[in-house]
Amino acid sequence: SISMKDEILRRLLAANGEAVSGQELADTLNVSRTAIWKHMQGLQEEGYTFETVKKKGYILTGVPNSLSPMQIELFLNTERFGRTIHHFDVVDSTQTIAHKLAQEGAPDGTIVIGEEQTAGRGRMARPWESAHGTGIWMTIIVRPDVTPQQASSYTLVVAVAVSKAIKALYKNVEPAIKWPNDLLINGKKCTGILTEMQAEADCVQALLVGIGINANQVEADFSPEIADIATSLRLAAGEEINRAALVATILQYLEQYTEIFVKESFTSIKKEWEQASCTIGQRIEVTTIRERFEGVASGITDEGVLQLRQDDGTVRTIYSGDVRI
């Protein structure tokens, strides 16, 4: 059930920059003009801005750049993903919170969002920079009906879904997927994905899908450690990023691709992954926990495993590691 205020907001957004008459709102929602006016005041206090056009009504001119559940729900078009939202101002890591919630039985599609992370992390406990209010720092709890082995390619599914969402919203931005878990724009990282698992021998209890997206940072916002390797969507798109709309769009693509993944396996998504990838066909250097290899990334398997053709012609199978192009 949505509140009167939400419904007014929904209509103002749907009007797409056109004026919405206060009288018409009052008539169709069956309340007084004064009630409408009070709700408009409430919205203003939350950071929405309006222009009032005489005899025409209200035009929505600005929305607060917040990731509150209400903001996200305005754009949300999914069945399960994002239907339960835990939103925090400051957290250590959304992964840690999601692990706890998943153990307590949180439903499929539950999301955890922090405006800031003080201990955001990447793979192998590397730090993930998560400054306040600038990016999207979110973990999605996914409970797919797959085996732990099948789940190992899920990171690639997430990469495809996020890249689709970005392309859908920002036509001039085309992120490239770097195997296994990065999205790059002009060679710089704008997104990192961290998939963790709660599982029993042959059954996945939950995947904790951490997605970190640099949204509204400008160059000066990045620390010296990552200033040369990181970029943001705003820098690429040349416009302020509506984080709530992006979260909702990602959830929509992810729900859709997860369904394909569970019903048909990663094989059905592989072609799209290859099209969006900047890794295949390239000469690369791979660092695994133990060794370092060089060669040409010749492809990925139906399980999402990277194949590296070394200079002596042997093909090496890489399950996890860091790629340098």
Ligand code: BT5
């Ligand atoms: C990743 O690890 O790329 C996975 C990042 C996942 C972050 C999300 S945010 C929500 C959720 N909660 C968490 O605590 N984590 C997840 P990896 O491939 O290991 O890359 C880590 C490396 O990326 C670091 O060593 C830095 O070099 C670089 N890095 C750190 N912060 C960055 C940022 N904001 N933008 C671009 N690069 C960054």
